[in-house]
Amino acid sequence: MKLAPQPATGEGSSPVFPAFTMAFQPIVDLETSEVYAYEALVRPLRGGSAADILGRMNDQNRYAFDQMCRVKAIELAARLELDGFLSINFLPNAVYEAATCLDKTLEAARRAHFPLHHLIFEITENEPTKNIRQFKEIFSQHKRHGMITAIDDFGAGHSGLNMLADFQPDIIKIDMELTRNIHRDTVRRSITRAIISLCKDLKISVIAEGVETIDEAVTLRSLGVSLFQGYLFAKPEAGRLPMIASGAIDAVLAAHEIHLTAGVDPYASPAARGGMRTG
Ligand SMILES: [Ca+2]
Numbered sequence: 001m002k003l004a005p006q007p008a009t010g011e012g013s014s015p016v017f018p019a020f021t022m023a024f025q026p027i028v029d030l031e032t033s034e035v036y037a038y039e040a041l042v043r044p045l046r047g048g049s050a051a052d053i054l055g056r057m058n059d060q061n062r063y064a065f066d067q068m069c070r071v072k073a074i075e076l077a078a079r080l081e082l083d084g085f086l087s088i089n090f091l092p093n094a095v096y097e098a099a100t101c102l103d104k105t106l107e108a109a110r111r112a113h114f115p116l117h118h119l120i121f122e123i124t125e126n127e128p129t130k131n132i133r134q135f136k137e138i139f140s141q142h143k144r145h146g147m148i149t150a151i152d153d154f155g156a157g158h159s160g161l162n163m164l165a166d167f168q169p170d171i172i173k174i175d176m177e178l179t180r181n182i183h184r185d186t187v188r189r190s191i192t193r194a195i196i197s198l199c200k201d202l203k204i205s206v207i208a209e210g211v212e213t214i215d216e217a218v219t220l221r222s223l224g225v226s227l228f229q230g231y232l233f234a235k236p237e238a239g240r241l242p243m244i245a246s247g248a249i250d251a252v253l254a255a256h257e258i259h260l261t262a263g264v265d266p267y268a269s270p271a272a273r274g275g276m277r278t279g
Pocket of ligand 1: 089122
C-alpha cells in the first residue's frame, strides 16, 4: 500500500486513515520516584478514543496503520525530547511479517536519533490471530535489534501462561482487571502474587497497569511491584509528555512506609485503616 507522506506537524493522516496523533502516559518507578517510560497510545486528532480509530481498521489497512503508529510514536517522542523508554503497542489483529514489520520502525528510529534499546514493544496476550510460534518469531526479531519486549494485559486472557512457557519477554504488564480493587480482593491478590513470583524466577520485570488509588498501589508495592501505570499517577495526554500527578508517588511511598513500620496489615479494608482512597 502506498501511503501519503507524513505532514510536518506531528499529526498523521492519509487518504486512507483518519487524522491521528499519539497520547503519552507515564509508567513510574517507585524505586527512583521517576518516570521509567511513556506508553504511546493512538488518538484521533480531533478528540475521542482509540476505539474511534481502531474501529475503522480492517484486514486490508491494519498492518499499514500499525506501521504508521509506530513511526508517529517515535517521531513525536523524539520531538518531545523523551529521554527514557518509549513503549509502543502492536495494534490488535494486525498481521505481521517478522522479516519486514521492523523496517519502518528501524528507519524512523534512525531518522529521529531514537535509541533502539529505549523502545519497548507491547503485544497483548489476547492477540487472537497469532500462534505462539509466530509470536515468538516477531518478538525474537525485536530483541535481536536490542528492543525490549512486553506482554500486555497479562492475566486478562487465556493464553498467558502457555505463552510464557515458550517465550519469556523482558516485561509483563499485569492487566487492570487484576489490579482493580486488589486491596479488597484476596483472590486477585493471590493471582497477582503468583504472577510476581513467577516473573521473579524468570527474571521478568512487572508493570502494574490501571492503578487508580493509593490503596491499590500500596498493596501492589507490598507484593513487590516497582513499576506503575494508571490514573493515580497520570492520565494519557495527546501530543505531550504529562507530568506525574503532584504528590502521588510521595503519598504511596509514605502510606507503604506506615504499613511497614507500624506493622499494619496492608491488605486490611480501607475503612479499617481510616480510608485512603483517592478520587
Ligand atoms: Ca498497552
